[in-house]
Amino acid sequence: MRTTAQNAELALLLEVAGTPKPGNVDRHRDHDDLRFEHFLTGAVGAQEGLRMAAAGEPVGESFHRAIEGMADQRGGNTQFGAILLQLPLVVAAGADDRHLSPEGATAVVESTTVADAAGFYRAFEAVDVAVDDPPEDMAALDVRRGSDAVPALEERGLTLADIMARSADRDGIAREWVDGFERTFGAAESIESGEGPVADRAADAFLDLLAAEVDTFVVTQHDRATAERATERARAALDGDIDPEDLAAEFVAEEINPGTTADTVAAALFVALERGLEV
Amino acid sequence: MRTTAQNAELALLLEVAGTPKPGNVDRHRDHDDLRFEHFLTGAVGAQEGLRMAAAGEPVGESFHRAIEGMADQRGGNTQFGAILLQLPLVVAAGADDRHLSPEGATAVVESTTVADAAGFYRAFEAVDVAVDDPPEDMAALDVRRGSDAVPALEERGLTLADIMARSADRDGIAREWVDGFERTFGAAESIESGEGPVADRAADAFLDLLAAEVDTFVVTQHDRATAERATERARAALDGDIDPEDLAAEFVAEEINPGTTADTVAAALFVALERGLEV
Numbered sequence: 001m002r003t004t005a006q007n008a009e010l011a012l013l014l015e016v017a018g019t020p021k022p023g024n025v026d027r028h029r030d031h032d033d034l035r036f037e038h039f040l041t042g043a044v045g046a047q048e049g050l051r052m053a054a055a056g057e058p059v060g061e062s063f064h065r066a067i068e069g070m071a072d073q074r075g076g077n078t079q080f081g082a083i084l085l086q087l088p089l090v091v092a093a094g095a096d097d098r099h100l101s102p103e104g105a106t107a108v109v110e111s112t113t114v115a116d117a118a119g120f121y122r123a124f125e126a127v128d129v130a131v132d133d134p135p136e137d138m139a140a141l142d143v144r145r146g147s148d149a150v151p152a153l154e155e156r157g158l159t160l161a162d163i164m165a166r167s168a169d170r171d172g173i174a175r176e177w178v179d180g181f182e183r184t185f186g187a188a189e190s191i192e193s194g195e196g197p198v199a200d201r202a203a204d205a206f207l208d209l210l211a212a213e214v215d216t217f218v219v220t221q222h223d224r225a226t227a228e229r230a231t232e233r234a235r236a237a238l239d240g241d242i243d244p245e246d247l248a249a250e251f252v253a254e255e256i257n258p259g260t261t262a263d264t265v266a267a268a269l270f271v272a273l274e275r276g277l278e279v
Numbered sequence: 280m281r282t283t284a285q286n287a288e289l290a291l292l293l294e295v296a297g298t299p300k301p302g303n304v305d306r307h308r309d310h311d312d313l314r315f316e317h318f319l320t321g322a323v324g325a326q327e328g329l330r331m332a333a334a335g336e337p338v339g340e341s342f343h344r345a346i347e348g349m350a351d352q353r354g355g356n357t358q359f360g361a362i363l364l365q366l367p368l369v370v371a372a373g374a375d376d377r378h379l380s381p382e383g384a385t386a387v388v389e390s391t392t393v394a395d396a397a398g399f400y401r402a403f404e405a406v407d408v409a410v411d412d413p414p415e416d417m418a419a420l421d422v423r424r425g426s427d428a429v430p431a432l433e434e435r436g437l438t439l440a441d442i443m444a445r446s447a448d449r450d451g452i453a454r455e456w457v458d459g460f461e462r463t464f465g466a467a468e469s470i471e472s473g474e475g476p477v478a479d480r481a482a483d484a485f486l487d488l489l490a491a492e493v494d495t496f497v498v499t500q501h502d503r504a505t506a507e508r509a510t511e512r513a514r515a516a517l518d519g520d521i522d523p524e525d526l527a528a529e530f531v532a533e534e535i536n537p538g539t540t541a542d543t544v545a546a547a548l549f550v551a552l553e554r555g556l557e558v
Contacts, residue, residue, distance in 0.1 A: 001324070001347070001348065001351045002323065002324060002348075002351060006323050006324070006326060009323055010319065010320060010323045013292070013319040013323065014316055014319065014320075017315060017316055017319060027306055027307075027315065028306075028307065035476055035478075036296060036306065036478070037292075037293055037296055037476060037477055037478045037558055038558065040289065040292040040293060040296060040558075041289060041293075041558040044281065044285050044288055044289045044292065045280070045281060045285070047285060047326075068280070069280060069281075072280045072281060073557075073558045074557055074558065197314055197316060198316055199314075199315070199316045278352075278353055279316055279317065279319075279320040279352045279353065
């Protein structure tokens with residue numbers, strides 16, 4: 001009964017409701033200036049852009065619209081990465097000639113254009129997103145330049161898929177885009193096969209994902225050593241050596257926010273909901 | 280930037296996020312079979328009906344659609360009362376020739392038709408709502424009869440406003456409909472003039488409302504004496520004689536759920552958001 005866009009929005013809401021998700025805002029935890037209700041508001045605000053994507057409007061424009069809507073709250077960046085990761089999945093699920101599968105989503109990625117890349121860059125003007133400095137040969141394409149970078153995109157003829165490919169070695173979202181959304185679909189399966197409340201399954205999926213792979217947002221925010229340590233700690237939590245609630249307190253104290261892992265959970269929840277997961 | 284329908288949905292989300300709201304599901308509390316995520320899902324599901332109301336489609340049909348969408352989760356009745364209370368406000372806010380004011384909302388109430396009453400009755404088929412037995416002369420109009428009651432409505436020429444007027448002495452939502460939404464607008468003002476996170480202000484408004492007036496859902500669920508005691512306890516919490524968190528534990532133990540008070544907070548949040556409250 002829910003539309004594809006509604007499932008995408010609901011996935012954003014269920015993601016933030018899952019607890020404990022060590023280091024992130026969740027049902028039981030706020031950061032100082034980034035609170036739970038900012039995520040609720042961001043999810044509602046993203047609605048129109050998600051609807052556009054499900055209706056087959058251009059990926060870049062849909063993303064730009066979703067991020068503008070998401071940013072209409074005072075917490076700042078709540079779900080930029082989650083929406084970016086969801087978007088090809090939403091397009092695939094909404095399209096008549098595609099399927100919500102690794103192949104279907106990859107076909108969406110491969111069909112992106114230079115205009116989509118421009119929309120992606122424009123979205124950075126709506127909200128502050130933490131990113132690393134780009135490699136020297138990509139300075140003209142620094143996402144923080146927003147629409148100022150569009151002429152360089154056009155000159156080089158870079159599609160959104162090209163942009164993602166260039167970031168895939170250091171950004172977990174971009175890697176999913178180019179790798180067939182492998183981790184997303186894997187997490188969706190674990191959520192679908194799980195038991196108990198959906199938000200609890202989302203929290204479990206978060207810990208599994210973090211234990212399996214370094215969170216690139218933590219690398220950006222701190223450094224690789226910190227991110228590797230965070231992943232080791234998540235593994236310890238999975239092994240029962242530390243209570244996830246205590247790990248949450250530990251990450252908060254160290255200001256470790258595995259945001260890319262949370263984004264992956266949001267995308268996985270979307271896949272699971274589209275496939276019929278009941279809440 | 281958010282639409283009227285989005286503000287209505289966001290109000291439902293912010294309401295359930297506010298904590299502590301003694302006796303109700305909130306960010307920190309679930310009931311056994313009615314969990315936080317059911318409210319998130321209910322709010323997203325209500326979207327299309329809320330959009331219809333904001334676009335000026337008939338109140339009864341919009342309500343029916345909203346409740347069908349809300350019910351697409353496994354928790355049961357999450358926001359029936361809240362949406363019912365919001366609806367005339369949403370119509371007024373969305374209409375070119377009305378205002379979001381007691382007068383504007385009352386004009387919407389007064390314009391309701393027999394067909395709107397029929398839509399309201401049909402909505403009861405989508406979800407189990409706890410209601411009292413009707414007075415004897417209204418047995419044919421028992422809401423639990425759903426669409427079976429529609430011929431009786433039509434025969435007697437009863438509009439939705441008429442139905443509400445007949446329940447106003449024992450139902451807090453109906454009373455708001457016929458009394459110009461006095462408590463809703465009052466609570467909206469207190470939320471607007473409050474300080475701190477919006478969800479915290481919502482929790483404060485909840486306690487103020489409950490301390491001021493008996494919750495009719497608690498009367499239905501238990502009896503008047505229990506509801507009066509709940510209101511006394513809320514007053515004690517306001518006076519600082521009991522910690523609201525302890526009151527929440529007390530109400531949970533006694534299975535006291537002041538649902539009508541929560542519904543009023545949701546409607547008040549909608550009014551405040553429409554008037555520019557920032558989250």
